[in-house]
Amino acid sequence: MALKLPFTCCRLLGCFSAPAQILWMLLGIVLLLRVVWGAVTQSMFFDGLIYASLARNISEGIGTIWRPSFSDGLFPLFSEHPPLMFGMEALGFLVFGDSIWVEKTFTITVTLMCCLCFIGIWRRINEDDRELRPLGAFPLILALISGRVGWAFSNNMLEILVILFTLFAVYLIVTTYGRVETSFRSRLPALVLAGLAIALAFFTKGPVGLFPLATIGIYAMAFGRPSLKTAIVDTAVLLAVFLAIVGFLTLFAEPRGSMFRYIDGQVLSSLSGERGSRGGGLKGLWSMVRVNFWLIAISALLWGVAHAVARNAPSDNGFSIMPLPDNRRRKMIFFFLVGLSASAPLLVSPRIHNFYFNPSLFYFSAAISVASISAFLYLVSRAPDLTLKRLKMALGLAMTVSVVVVGASAGRPGPDRDLIADARTVASVICPDQQQGSCERGVLACGAAWQDTQLHAYLQRLHKISLIPADSIPDTVAKYDQMIGDESCTSEQLAPFAPSEATLSSYQLLVRHKPNQVDDCLLRTG
Incomplete structure (x- = not known):
């Protein structure tokens, strides 16, 4: 039984074929280097650090899931996003305590679940295509290397949970309508679950998670089923569950x-536009095209190489970019329209970042894969057995090296080592014995230091220290004896402080003058 299960899994995945073996090995390398490598270090984008801090604070009774709190100085009441992800991660902190491995394990687990959901969608859509069905690793590789998808998974971004819930909703829909016409009663459980998944996506990052509401209609347009009446009724059920x-x-x-x-x-x-206007309008449209660059480039490269090989093989002169078979054309249209439903509404907002398009890239990658995967299969079929054997050996070696690199990086500071060291230095000065109840868990900040969100995030996440603005009311400022600043601070802010002996990479850690220091200074001045 122990030996039978892996072989059964391989047979289901089709990994005994040469193309599938190559793709699954490539997928393993991409997952390790694009997601896990970044996830296992201490470094993280400040958004992910803030979300983890909110979750940790909730687990310790600082704020609640509906009123989360980041720090005393920044986001004492956090209302930037719905709270579902913070609540889910808070459960991990409740069970395992305050460890960075809570959010790291969460992100890697969500990544793997997203991969499973996406492979499930690909296999369901390609139920009738034995050539494409086992090659779900191909579009998944394209998705993970496009835009900032891999980066988002390794940095604990909200988009990863939106991707998971929306993929699950789409999976339920394609599974329901991929079969022969069924009764409303038999479809209802899947529709209710899909509606719940859409609601969970909404409570993760708001309206951007609602696009699966259009999936039934898109499926009907692409495949001619279900009927218009059924599509309208079932979409109404999804909407009703969400609204309920x-x-x-x-x-x-x-x-x-x-x-x-x-x-x-x-x-x-x-x-x-009050929250910034970066990336809206034509800039947003350009961002949507730009995040799909690698998808388009790799597809074009495959077709170009395949044609070059075909020209040099007289027996393969018939290989060309011909119209796709009708069933594949319909699949490409379906995936493309779902991707468009996830991305086009973003263009309404004047505030767009390129990682906002991450949920759509899974569907765009699937659409492009349907169109280009035949070129990949052709190239593999033309490669000599010895070449394929050497390629597999090289991929196996690359995967081994990737595992070693990831293992060696686990727990290390990573790219933000200087900021992490700065946060540790500040914590050692403010609270030398590292006991929460024995010192003030805050430090003043002025100028560029106050604007440094990454510094805010590391101080709070790793040491539970809040940055307090130096231009707060006098009574608040007087509570703190240390300040982080630089030349961007005003002379009034710097006056009560002198440089400390602690060294930071980008700023100075200042300490408040003691009374005798002020008197000595006045005597020397006099």
């Missing part, structure tokens, strides 16, 4: 207050 969950939560004061704060402080202000 939202409506139920609004009956309670805390969830209702959280939703209103998020809509007012984030959604409406972003749509109006």
Whole structure:
């Protein structure tokens, strides 16, 4: 039995064919280097650090899931996003305590679950295509290397949970309608689950998680089933489930207050341009094209190489870019329209970052894969057996090296080693014995230091220290004896402080003058 299971899995995945073996090995390397390598170091983008800090604080009773709190100085009441991801990670902190491996394990687990959901969608859509069905690793590789998908997974970004819930909703939909016509009663459980998944995506990052509501209609357009009436009714069920969950939560004061704060402080202000106008309009459209660059480039490269090989093989003169078979054309249209439904609505907002498009890239990669995978299969079929054997050996070696590199990086500071060291230095000065109750868990900051969100994030996540703005009310400023600053601070902010002996990479750690120091200074001046 122990030996039978791996062989059964291999048979189901089709990994005994040469193309599948190559693709699955490539996928393993991509996962290790694009996701796991970044995830196992201490370094993390400040958004991910903030989300992990919110979750840790919730688990320790600082704030609640509906009123999360980041620090005393920044986001004492965090309402930038819905709270589902913080609540889920808080469960991990409750069980395992305050460890960076909670968020690291969470991100890697979500990554693997997303991969499984995506492979499930690919296999369901290609149920009738024995050539494409076992090659789900191909579009998954393209998705993970495109845009900032791999980066988002390794940095604990909200998009990873949106991707998971929306992939699961789409999987339920394609599974339901991929079969012969079924009764409404038999479809209802899957529709309710899909509606729940859409609601979970919404409570992770708001309206950007609602695009699977269009998937039934898109499926009907692409494949001619279900009927228009069925598509309308079933979409109404999805919407009703979502609205019922939202409506139920609004009956309670805390969830209702959280939703209103998020809509007012984030959604409406972003749509109006108050929260910045970087990337909207034509810039947003260009960003959407740019994040698909690698998908298009790799597809074009495969076709170009395949044609070059075919020209030199007289027996293969018939190989060319011909119209896709009708069933594949329909699949490509389906994936493309789902990707468009996930990305085009973002263009309404004047505030767009390139990682906002991450959920759509899984579907764009699938659409391009349907069109280009035949070129890959052709190249593999033309390669000599010895070449394929050497390629597999090289990939096996690359995977081994990747495992060693990832293992050696686990727990190390990573790219942000200087900031992490700075945070440790600040913590050692403010609280030498590292006991939470024995010292003030805050430090003043002015100028560029106050604007350094990454510094905020590392101090709070690793040491539970808050940066306090130096231009706070005098009574608040007087509570703190240390300040982080540089030449961008004003002379009034710097006056009560002198440089400490601690050395930071980018800033100075200053300490408040003691009374006798001030007197000595006045005597020398006099």
